[in-house]
Amino acid sequence: MAASTTSFVLDIWYFAGLSSDVKPGKMVRREIAGEPITLGRDEDGTVFALRDICPHRAAPLSSGCVKSGTVECPYHGWRFGIKDGACKDIPALCDGQEMETGKIKVRTFPTQEKGRLIWVFISSDKRFAGVPDIKPPSFPFASRKATLDDSLTLNCHVDHAVIGLMDPAHGPYVHRQWWWRSEHSMHEKTKEFAPAERGFTMVAHSPSSNSFAYKLLGGKPVTEITFRLPGIRTEKIKVGKKTVLSFTAVTPMDESRTQIRQIFFTDHGLFKALSPLIRIGAKVFLRQDAHMVNLQQMGLAYDPTLMLVEDSDTQAKWYFSLKKAWAKSCESGAAFVNPVKAKTLRWRS
Ligand code: FES
Ligand SMILES: [Fe+2]
The missing domain is CATH 3.90.380.10 (Naphthalene 1,2-dioxygenase Alpha Subunit; Chain A, domain 1)
Incomplete structure (x- = not known):
């Protein structure tokens, strides 16, 4: 039998790190199954994962900062919700320059922290934003x-x-x-x-x-x-x-x-x-x-x-x-x- 290298396993939980890897209010960059991910923890302890590419001009969000439920891009300060990935603010806009910023979205990945292990769900559907029907393994x-x-x-x-x-x-x-x-x-x-x-x-x-x-x-x-x-x-x-x-x-x-x-x-x-x-x-x-x-x-x-x-x-x-x-x-x-x-x-x- 020939060993073949095919694509990655998807629609499954990947180990993303230990709890101690991500301090409150901080982010770390991960690459999992071809996806650049910023793995972060907000100030009150919730772990989140967003695609590590700003939809504006591709700066890595992991180099930005976590600010009350959002991630701020290091390049032009756009802010994205850690839960829905929706853009909450574009600081460069002036009065009268109305934009529906919420339509601009970063991909979010379901995360779970169990014991001291953090898991990120990588779906084959890039728009998937629900709750996966399988659980991460338990240790x-x-x-x-x-x-x-x-x-x-x-x-x-x-x-x-x-x-x-x-x-x-x-x-x-x-x-x-x-x-x-x-x-x-x-x-x-x-x-x-x-x-x-x-x-x-x-x-x-x-x-x-x-x-x-x-x-x-x-x-x-x-x-x-x-x-x-x-x-x-x-x-x-x-x-x-x-x-x-x-x-x-x-x-x-x-x-x-x-x-x-x-x-x-x-x-x-x-x-x-x-x-x-x-x-x-x-x-x-x-x-x-x-x-x-x-x-x-x-x-x-x-x-x-x-x-x-x-x-x-x-x-x-x-x-x-x-x-x-x-x-x-x-x-x-x-x-x-x-x-x-x-x-x-x-x-x-
Ligand atoms: S590249 Fe992120 S705000 Fe401009
Ligand atoms: Fe070995």
Whole structure:
């Protein structure tokens, strides 16, 4: 089966950042699925998202300021409502120069803040301004302060980033280091998978004996890894009563740039104590992935046919079929049917 890079997943909630990214009265710029977005918070705490292009002459609204329920453009001071995106004021107009400013609109994006996670809904209908009929995924454990937070931009289409991160076969080659694993520690693995909401789960299991990093946690860690559309991977590691949640959002910025944000939430004392060390390890790990997908671009530039082979590439196949099924259900209005069936996968890594 050939891996194809198609457009982005739409009509879905994208992770846009942590609550602490957007202070009251401030804005930050985001690029999500080809849309420039100013993500902001008004003075009383409400999060909002508007297209980051002023309808007057395209200045980025994110460089302007938030003023009592509106965003003021930094160029000529036009103001737009944070809820409806309608223009409320054009300061350069004189008395007698009446204009129906409210007809000038910036696109608004539905937003939700749950726990410490902010979600933005990207609709395929650019005029969509209602309430989406699906909810963002829920991660109750992510309502505590993040212990680690790292982000990186990859120079590739989101599909390559997603299938690269979920691919189990690259570990011993891309992440070859004493504290993780080596080519020599490779052995056959058997993992159970089950469908999950808009994705699939590698059901709870004890991590491989060749994963040194897990040993740091002590006890008998049990890990459960879930992937869901559009590109949210979570790994929940339980050690006794304690939890480490690794939350990774893989977000397309545009066709050739992808943002990866990796955040750890935990109540595990030792993990917290060791977090400066773990931070270094996690950074190295993510940058090894980034280096590989950047290298891969050398080949992809020639648009070769790609292969997805046997069980080690089955998760990638599932990703493409999930994407397809999602697009089909959004287009037809029919309920989304998860194409993933429970399955045992075997590979060597
Ligand atoms: S470009 Fe925004 S007000 Fe002129
Ligand atoms: Fe990797």
